[in-house]
Amino acid sequence: MKSERRSILKKILASVAGVAGFELTAKADPTPEKEVGEVTMLQEVPLFANHTKFNNLVFIAGKGAHVPGDVTSHTKIVLDSIEEELKKAGSSMEKVLKVNVYLDKIEDWATMNEAYKGRFGSKPPVRTTVAVKGIPGNSLIEIDCIAYI
Numbered sequence: 001m002k003s004e005r006r007s008i009l010k011k012i013l014a015s016v017a018g019v020a021g022f023e024l025t026a027k028a029d030p031t032p033e034k035e036v037g038e039v040t041m042l043q044e045v046p047l048f049a050n051h052t053k054f055n056n057l058v059f060i061a062g063k064g065a066h067v068p069g070d071v072t073s074h075t076k077i078v079l080d081s082i083e084e085e086l087k088k089a090g091s092s093m094e095k096v097l098k099v100n101v102y103l104d105k106i107e108d109w110a111t112m113n114e115a116y117k118g119r120f121g122s123k124p125p126v127r128t129t130v131a132v133k134g135i136p137g138n139s140l141i142e143i144d145c146i147a148y149i
Contacts (some may be wrong), residue, residue: 035052035054036049036052037088038050038088040061048061049061050088051086051089053089053090053149057146057148057149058086058091058147058148059144060089060144061085061144062143063142063143064136064141065077065078065139065140065141071103071108071111071115071140071141072112074140075116078141078142078143079115079116079119082145086145089147089149091147091149093119093120094120094123095149096120096125096147097125097126097146098128099126099127099128099143099144100129100130101128101129101130101141101143102129102130102142103131103132104131104134104135104140104141106131108141109129
């Protein structure tokens with residue numbers, strides 16, 4: 001009786017999923033391997049990759065602007081760097097799903113938004129913005145993101 005109910009339930013769920021365009025059966029796919037972009041080294045030891053691809057996702061490492069300037073110029077530099085890395089990984093700004101923004105001072109939030117707006121197309125990604133003290137390399141901003149390919 002119990003297995004009969006399970007069978008009926010599976011058929012119902014498969015039917016509903018099929019109508020909704022979902023597939024419930026898992027494909028026999030070997031464990032996917034991650035693919036990494038250029039690796040930053042620290043004293044000849046791999047420290048981190050500039051991007052990592054896994055399945056159809058690409059994870060971009062935090063980018064900062066390590067030059068003199070204000071938050072507007074730093075934001076533009078960082079977003080250009082993010083865009084370049086996305087292209088190397090086979091993605092684009094329009095395919096970004098999630099962005100994390102780290103500001104040296106939360107007072108720069110409105111100014112950063114002015115430089116940030118419109119950079120991800122008409123359907124911007126979700127975003128988290130926090131203020132942190134001491135971004136490496138004296139950058140006023142650091143940004144990382146997750147996109148699809």
